[in-house]
Structure formats: structure tokens, C-alpha cells
Amino acid sequence: MTHLLDVRDLVVDYVLADRRVRALDGASLTMASGESVALVGESGSGKSTLGSAAGRLLPPSADLRSGDIAVLGESLAGLSNARIRQVRRERLGFVFQDPIGALDPTMRIGRQMRLAQGDRGSIRDQLERVRLNDPERVMRAFPHQLSGGMAQRVGIAMALSARPRLLVADEPTAALDSQVRQDVLDTVFALAAEAGTGILLLTHDLSAVSRRCSRMAVMYGGRVVEDGPTAEVLSSPLHPYTAALARSVPGNTARGERLESIPGRPPVLTSESAGCAFAARCAFAEDRCRNERPVPTRVDGRTVLCHRVAEGVS
């Protein structure tokens, strides 16, 4: 059966003025239609690059070295410009981090909605669906006259207006305050479920993930190190990095317990990493981890990239 999204061993470098930076070092991820997957990882882990690659939105300085990425079975790399635009219009939707910045400051919201929607359906309905209570005023307003929450709702309405099959949301609520954050997420997931749209949620807000996404993938050093059902990954993480990540979440620890931070800093790769990227910071690392690239292994319903996963480390 064709996957909604099928990322196979994707390697992407950024070519800067004086050096190369490897953003994805062989990332693999699959999504079924209508599935909601959270892609979690610190900044620099490559999750934004993966999110952008899903719509072939990488900047010109990006160099897709190897691997493939396909939406509904269609590999994006070789598509003509016209075709990729059609895929974006019909199958993909994107919501970005800066709600007001993502809207053209010189154009009223109504006109931007028309641009996004084409002539399908009425804009009032779309705005009401995302629970904006005064659509008329919003349509006449300019982006800087809206609050962050309202602007993000407009962004969501735009993204979903073309009934996409896959919605990529790159940290949609990072810029919003916490109370608004939950409402916005509820709206997105409700509308997506209603339309059977799969959601790829890029975030580092684990609490939001646990309640809404059926599946979760953890990224580190440009690779997906653990991928599986959210509840199991959070409750019994198999990969040492996932475990450390879980322990550092304020919500998960008992009162009075000290939060543990992970020593060291996330790696900045300039070429293919010899072994496991987390080896330098992993308590269970051994020689094999440092000079042999781990391969994905299936362990009770989850895929993990760790040589010693069988030994039940973490």
C-alpha cells in the first residue's frame, strides 16, 4: 500500500560560503494516510530540514546527496516545477512557526485567503471552521492587527483550505503563549481528523505530543533514532537519547526530583558520521558505537538505531 509519506535514508547538506553542514545523515520515516506523527528533537537535529524536504521547500544552498522522499508514492526529487507546485496545492499544507510573519504584511487577510484558496468555497466558512469569532473583521484586517493565536488560526485555515492529504506543522505553537497553544492544537487536530489529513507535527513540546499524536519519532544528529507508538516511546524509551529526553521534560518528573540535563552539546556534522551521533554523550557507548553506523532494528513494534538496544540499555 502506498505510504502517505515515505522518507528513505535521506542525506541533505547545506553548502555555505566557507563550509558544508550535514543536516540529514540518512533519515528514514514513513506515514500512513490520516496518521498523525510527531517529529521530536532539539534544534539542529534536522527536523525542520525533514519537514521542508517533505514539500521540496529547501533553500538553494541545500544539496540532496542521496536517499529519497515520496508523497503518496511519488518521489519529489525528480518532479518538474509545475508538478511539484501542483502537489503542494493539492496534497500538501504547511503551517509555520511565526504566525504573523507567515502572512504578507501589505495585504488584507481576506485577499490572502483568496490567493490560498483559489475560488473554492467561501472564506467566511473557512475562518469559522478554525473558530475565529468575527470573520468579517478578520478578513478586512492586516496581519499586524491580529493576535498571534488568531494569525495562526488563519494560517491553519489557509493550509487546510485545499483539503491537503498531509499537513506539515513546523512548531506551530512555539510563538504562542501556553493557554492559546492548546486551543490552536485542538483546532488543527480536530479539523485534520475530520478531513482525514495526516499531520506531521515538528515540535519539542513533548506534553502536546503525548495527548494528540498516535506515533512519535525522535531525531538526533540528522537521523530518526527511535520511532514508535507515542505512549510506549515516552513510558519505556529504548534509545538512550530518548530516555534522556523523556527525563528532562518538566511535566514527567515527580515533584521535588531534579531535572537531568544531557551533558555536552548536539553535534554539528560536516560529513557522514562514522558511528552513532549520540555516542559522545551516551552513558552506554562502546567502541562499536563510535566507529560503526547503527542500523535500524525492530524491537517490540518500534524502530531504534542503537547497537545495544537488544541488551535493554537506557
Add this chain to the structure above:
Amino acid sequence: MRLFVWSATRLFSAALTLLGVSILIFGAMRLMPGGYATIVLGPLASPEQRAELTASFGLNDPILVQYAHWIQTAFGGDFGRSLVSNDPVAAELGSRLPVTLQLTLMSAIPGVLIGAALGILIAVRRGTRGRALGRIASALGVSLPEYVVGGIAVYLFSRYALGLTVGGYVPFGEDPATNLAAMVLPASVLAVFVVSATARTTRDAVLNVLHEPYITTAVSRGQSPWSIVRHHVLRNAAIPVLVVASTVTAYLLGGAVIVEYLFNLPGVGSYVVQAITRRDYAVVQAGVLLAAALFIFTNMVVDLLVGVIDPRLGVSK
């Protein structure tokens, strides 16, 4: 109501600036050595003749009295009389203004449009060779002094009959063909500078806009490049382009002196410069005030346009 307040403050500051210009030019002319009498009467005239002539134009009154008198009459539209031709300055400036305005419009409008288009093309084209070429070409355009480009053009178009004449200006109303034949060449000499200055600014502005998040949104929606340029890039890049357009217009309004000289066009700029060397006070003061007023007017128009284009800055806030 807000529009009224906004324009009222603008008008007030414009008036203040004009007053400043009038004080500066009035003072500068009075401080300048070599009074009018010396020049016009020539060396052979006796001191008494000079004194009598100076007195006859009220040039001996205290400077503040002269200034007050001049400002007062200026408001009434009477800018005094030229010391050389004794004709009212307002009339002469009136007949010369169309030349400068036509020269400005014929070089600014096409210049800015072509420059903006080039700027967008250079910014959007991804080929490094194209961009490097564009950058050098626009830098070259700004580096060519008008008197070099003008000098060469004057020679070529007079030596070989290429349809355009050097000089021979007649008002457009009278004979459009001859008028255009006389104006196209000087206008294009000035346009070289206008096109390159606009292209450089547009290139920077467009590059800035391209990196804005709302462009990524538009791309992610599958909008075609030209639709993105038309709907988003043009409007957002318009502001810096408008600013350079107003600076260039200012330069053309008073500064195209050299081209007016080279092509023998009876414009305001050359008239004022000639008046400076002849210490023809009334003409210089009126000419400079006119050029300053036109510049301030263009700036206000640009501010208004900017306000309309970018709601964040503008009137409709």
C-alpha cells in the same frame, strides 16, 4: 481625521524646511564676494555708478529688511525681478519649469520602471553569472558622470544624423516632433544614472523580501513564481524603490544642470547656476526655493504612497 493630522504635521515640517532653505540661500548669496553691480557694470564703471545701481535694487538695506521683504513678496507669488533682464523672475521660471519637468519626467519615469524591472530580474535570476553581470552593470551605470556620457552623445548625435538633435528645444505644444527630437537624448543620458540607481536599490529590496517567511508560505502553497512576484514581492519591495525614486527625482529637478548646459536646454538648473555667477540674487533665491519645494513635494507624495502600500507605517494605522 487621522489623515488630516498626518498631513498637517508633514506640511508644517515641509514649511519649516523651506524656510530653512530660504534662509540658507539668502544668506549664502549675500555672503558671496562680488556684488551684482561689479559684474554687470564691468570693470570700467566708476564706484559712484556701482553705488547708485546697488542702491536702486535696495541691496544696501539691512539684510534682515531685505529678507523680510523678499519672503513677504514671495508668498504673494512675486519673486522679485532679475537684476540682469529686469523681467519678473516668476515669469522666467514659469517658462523654464516645463523644460526641467519634462526632462525629469522623461528620464525618471522610464528610468525607474526599467531599473525596477532589471532589479527584480537580477535578484530573482539564480544564475551566479547573471547576478554578477547585473551587479557590475548597475554599478557601472552609477559611475558614469553625465558630462562624459553627455559629451560623447553630443558629439555622436551632432556628427552623424541619427534623428535626435542637440539643443533646438521647442515647447511640446508647439511642435511635438522637434520637442521630442531635442529632449530624448538628454533624457536618456540622465536615464543611465536613474536606471542603475533604481536597479541597485530594487535588487537589494527584492533580495530582502525573498527571505521573508511569507514568501515561504506562498511557495509552500504552490503559487507560481510570477504570481509570487506580482502579489507579494512587488508590493513589499516597492517602498525602498519609491525612496530611491524620490531621491533621483530630487537630483534631476535641480541637479541636471550639466545636461541642461550640454544640450542647451532653457531649464531651471542652468538658469540658476548662471544667475549665481552673475550674482542675480532674485533668480537664485527663487530657483533654489522652487527646486526645494518640488523636492519636498515629491517626498511627501512618496511618504503618502509608502503609507498606502505598507499599512504598518502608514496613515491607515
Add this chain to the structure above:
Amino acid sequence: MRSRLLCCAVAATLLATGCAERAGQPGQAAAASTPSTPGFLAVADNSAAPGGAVTLQVAADNAAAAGLDPQMSAAAASWNLMSFVYQPLVTVGPDYTIEPLLAEKWATPDPTTYVFSLRPGVSFSNGRAMTADDVVGTMKRLLASQSSWAGQLGPVESVEKTADNEVTFKLKSPYTPLLGALANINASILPMKEIDEKSIDVTKETLGTGPFVVGEHRQDVAWTFKKNPAYWNKEQPVVDTLTVEIVPQEATRLAALRDGSAQMSAFVNADTAKLLEGVPNVRVATQTTSDYHYLNLNSLGKTFADQRVRQAVNIALDRKQIAEVATGGQSKPTGVTPEGLPDACDPAKVPSATAGLEKAKALLKEAGAENLTFTLATYTTDPVLGQIAQIMQQNLQRIGVTMKIELLDEGTWANRVYVESPPNFEASMTWFAGYVDGAMVSRWWNPDTSLFNKAFMKTDPELNALIDKAAADLPGPARATTFQQLCDRADANAEMIPLATRPQYLAYRSDTLSPNIMANEGYGNPYRMISTFRELAR
């Protein structure tokens, strides 16, 4: 380099030569043509049909304080424009000879009496006949005015109408340059009847006896002149309309000649011929004039108070190189009396020309001014001044003198030299119009009468005596000796030091214009014979 300097159009013997009593019509040309007519650079081809239009381009408009009043203007640019409308009693012919104009003939029974017989049938452009009263009234108005030209008329005792068409000038003492002075536009005959009745304001309108009348005038842009229907010479002016455009920029005037939008223009740049080389149908002619550049050393200032220092500077100047380099060899060194005028002195014989550089160094040593440094102030409107200054700078380096150059705009320069008191300059340079008689320009060497240089030049009674004698002598060898003594004396004083003549370069379209241009010009008017210009290929 093919020299296309001199042009010899189809020529005809023009003027009947005669003795003191001259008769005949100027501009009347016989059909036959000879390769070149002495005294002419170009002669009109009379086979061309009359009528049509001529377009000239000049560098400057009339900018006189007294508007259009011909008696008051002091600049050649104004004289030329007014010469199309106003006419004096006599005019200047080739080689500076005096020719009849409004006066048909004149007699000089004794050196202090001049009897002019007025030409019959002359009227002003409003149709009113010119009378002897107009002539007498004009002369009285001129002598009473503050015009600098009043002095040039010399010691006039009386101007009387002695017969219906006859006016007699009585002088207090002999004054040879009178005829030359009467030939200038300042002395042209005005409509005194209308002026006395105040029905015309000569500063604002023009009413003359000349070949043209003013059509329109836009200051600093252009003049248009129309044929004067009431002109006394029925065959002139040949063309119907004359347009004079004001174009200060030389490059633009060159362009107008290249594309034919103008038919004739005068230039100051010595390389005008080179700049127009290869352009079809354009001829360039060098018109020698009696004007010359001169250096002014402020003898009442500190630096040049000592005559020896001034003489040293004078000796070090190389007039031949100045004439050669600054004007491409087309001008000649000159003394006080302009080179080329009758009886002019020989600049090679003046004291400074024969003393060597060693003498100059010795003089400096004597005066204790070995490494003298001074600043020359001149102005930008005449580009040749800057070039001459740079040559003088190198000449002076030969005797260890350092000269700095300050090129000012004309207003600032005039103010520092003529208005500021004490005058704010050590040395300055400009040029004189040489007029038509050696005794006229030499008057400027007497500060008591010329006034403009009173503040920077000493009065030398001996020189003043020579100046008066020069004016009184009749033309001939006696006057030549006086002129030479005058030149030598002025050269010794070394306060106003003549350098080299200032020729004019005239370019015209030989395919559309057939002009009459004389080889010499005393009043800077290349269009003196405008009424005979013919338009070709209409």
C-alpha cells in the same frame, strides 16, 4: 594634418579704394571673383538669391545694467547684438580702415575740426528721417553720460549742426582716434526726437537706423530680428530674419555647427579648427583682433612695490611661447599699442624683450627678492587665461620665482580686483579690447583718466604725456616713434604688461551660409557685415 584654416570663397573686388574722402556703398560686390580678397576671410557669393533666414549662436546675452541703451554697454557681446539695430556715423573696414556709414563723407580742414556730411535718405525704423539734430543730440547725450566711452571721444569742444545734412566736431586739441571712437556702437546715432519727447525708453526698446529690427527677445535664450523695411540701403539686409541663440557651452555650439542647426558661431578655443576637422561643409577662419591679454602687477601692494621686482617678472615672461602654446600659434606678442594696428610699436624692441634672464635674476637679487612667491588671480569664463597662467608659471620658474594660480569665478575676481579697497590681489590677468587705433587702448595706462586701475597703479607723468602726445600725433612715422616710446615706458614701469593678441575663431556652414568676414576686427564683432550675409541652398 590638412590645414583647413583659411578659406577662399568666390571673391570680388569689393570696395572702391579712395583717399581721405571716401565714397561708395559698403557691401556692394562686383560679379567677378578672385581667389582671395585682401583683408577678407570670406566673401559672400552674390549670385545666391536674397531672402531666407540666418541662425547665429553666441556665447553670452546682453547683460548691461542699463538694459538696451547702446551708449552705456561696455561688453562686446552687447555691442554685437546692438550692431544689428543701431549704426554709428562711420564703421571699420578691412585692416582697421575707417569707412563711411551714416556719414557719407567727411573732411578734416585742420587737425581739430571734422565736418561730416550725412548720408541722404537715412531714417529710423519707425520711418522718421534721421536729421543732423539727432546726431548732435546723440553726441551731447553721450558726452554728458557716465559711459566709459565718453572719455574715448577725446577732448571734444563742440558738436554743431553746420548745415542741413552736416555736423561739425570741434576739438580742444588734435585727437587722431576720434574717427575710431565714432566707429563703435557706443557712438551710434539715437532717435533723439523720440527720446526727448519720452515716447521711447531706450533701456527697454530699440529704435535705430540699422538693417534689422528686434522681433522677440528671451533673456539668455534667444533673439529674433526682422528685416528693417525702412533701411536706407534698399538691397540690404539680404536675409529676411536673423535668429541669434545664446549658447554659453562651446561643445554645444560645436555640435550645432556639425548638425547644421546653427550657421555661424565664434569660439575662444584655439583648437576649434581641429575640433571641427572632418566635418563636411564647415569652414573655420581665424580672425585676428586688436584685443590682447595683459598681466597686472599691483604696484601699490607690498609684493610688487619695487619696480625692479616687476621688471624681473616682465623679463622672465616669454611672450612668443605664450602666443605659440596658449593659442596654437595664431596670436602674436604685442606691446601697449595692439599688434597689427597702424603705427603699432614693436614688442621685440621693448626693454624687457632685450634684457636676458641673468638681468632678471640680478634685479631680484638687488631688490632682495630671490625666491619671490606670489599668487596670480584670474577667472574661468575665458579658458585661455588659465592656460596662459600655467605657461607664465613655468617661465617664472626659470628665474626661481614661484607663482601660484587662483582661478576664480568672474564675480569674485572682479570684486577682489576692482571693488575691494585696498585691492585684494598681487597679480591678476584679464584682456583689453584693442579698438581700432593704437592711441585708444593706451589711454587705460593713465589711471587718473581711466579710474578703474587708480587703486593699483602709480601715476607716471612722463607716461601720461606720451599717452596724450600719441592721441594728438597724426598717423605716420612720428606717431610710430611716440607709440614705441610709450610701449617702452609702460614696459619699464611693468605695472600693466601686455602679453599676446586674443584672436577669434569663426566657424560657419559653407553649404547654407555665404558670409562676409573681415580678416581683422577691432570691436570684437565677427558679424559686422551681417547685412550682406546670404543664405544658400534654400
Add this chain to the structure above:
Amino acid sequence: MKRLDGIARSGLVFLLALVVLVVVAQVTGLGGDPEKIVGPRLAPPGPEWWLGTDSLGRSTLPRVLQGTGTSLLLSAVAVLATAVVATALGVLAGYQGGALNEIVMRVVDVLYSFPAIILAILVAALVNPGLDAAVASIVLVTIPLMTRVVRAAALTVSHRDYVTSAIISGARLPRVLGRHILPNVAGTVAVQGTYALSIGILVEGGLSFLGLGVQPPQASLGVLISEGTVYLTYAPWLLLGPGVVLVLAILSINVLGDGLRDQLDPRTSRSLT
């Protein structure tokens, strides 16, 4: 100083080469004495005078070298003066705002609304033509533009958080301006400085064209070019020599300016596909 891109670098190299050549010519008298008459007038380029002779018979090569030196020095001095004044005015107006800002902007507006060439001529007439008049004109012509740009930059910088935090932690005005505002505005000043340099050379050229520029016998590129334009038809080498040098000098200055500015905030293009 991150690496300038190719074009800007070549602009910098050309400028340095030009300066070195001019200094060497000045010191060693290479190429001959600019003021000595060496040959016939308007002679074409030949072995003794590589760029031909001018209307007085002087070799054009040393005059071009001297002229380049004068023009560059003149503009550099003027631009330095402008930079200091404009930065002071701009930063104060931008940061302080209020009355000071209003006064500064009004004065700048007055100068800005004066047609540049007329302002330059007035200065030349007031200060008598020469080096000081040329420098004064360039300063007055370039100050308005630069003050406005610096003020805009200072305005944006002063709204940044790190400036507010500096103020909160009790930094007094000089420290805030010196430590926080100036360094961030320096980049803009450098870029505007290069543009002002090219405007300066053009203004000096315009003044010389109208005869009010550098005084003879000293030459500047403007003087040489205006004489070259007169003799364009007969002796084109008189215009070619200084013309090429002037255009290349200004071109490299402008290109260097672009490079500097791209250094500040690199704006590579991006695809819209």
C-alpha cells in the same frame, strides 16, 4: 572580516593597486613631471608620452596619476569628515529622538532639498575654488544622505533587546552609544562611506566641468575629463585616459560597497520554484 565575494575583492584589489601606483608616481616621479611642457600640443600617444599630450603639450600620463591621487585623496578626506559628522548626528538623532531628532532632521532636510550641484557651486563661490572648496562641497552634499541612513540604522538598533537590557542595567548614554549602538551602526557607515566616496568624486568632477574645481596647474580626474570632453573629437586619448581610470575607480568603490553590505547581511537569492 569574513571573506568578500569575488567581485568585491577584485574591486578592493584594483583600488589598492591604483593607490600604490599613484603614491609611487608621486614619490619617484615615475611617468614624468605632470606640469612640464614636454612636447607638441595634442600629440597622439607615443613612446615619450604613453597617453599623448594635452592642450598645452604636457604628458597626460603623469597628470592622470596626479589627478587620480588628488581626486581620491580629496574624496577620502571629505568622506571621513562626513562619516564622523553624519554618524554623530545620525546616532544621536536616531537614539535620542524627540527635540534633538527633530532639529537634526530639519537641518538635514534643508541640505538634502538643496540641489547638489548648486550647493557645491555656492560653496565654491563662498570659499573660493580649490581643494578646500571641493572638500567642503562634497561634505555638504554627502552629509544629508549619510545622516539619514545612519539615523535609520541607529533607530532599528536602539529598539533591539540588548540595548534595552544595557539601559536597564544602568549604562549611561556614552557607554550605550559607544558599546552597543556604534559597533552595530559601523557596518552601515562603512557601506555608505563607499557610496559617498563615489558621489564625492562625481561632485568634484561636476565642479571641475563648470570650472570651479581644483586649481591649475594641479589636476583632478574631473579637470582632466572636462578638458578631455572638449577635445573628444580630435584627441580622444585625452578623455580615454582619465575617463577609464575614473569609471574603474568608482566602479570598484561601488562594487566594494556592495560586497561590504552583503557581508553585513548576506542576501543570497532563493528559488521561487
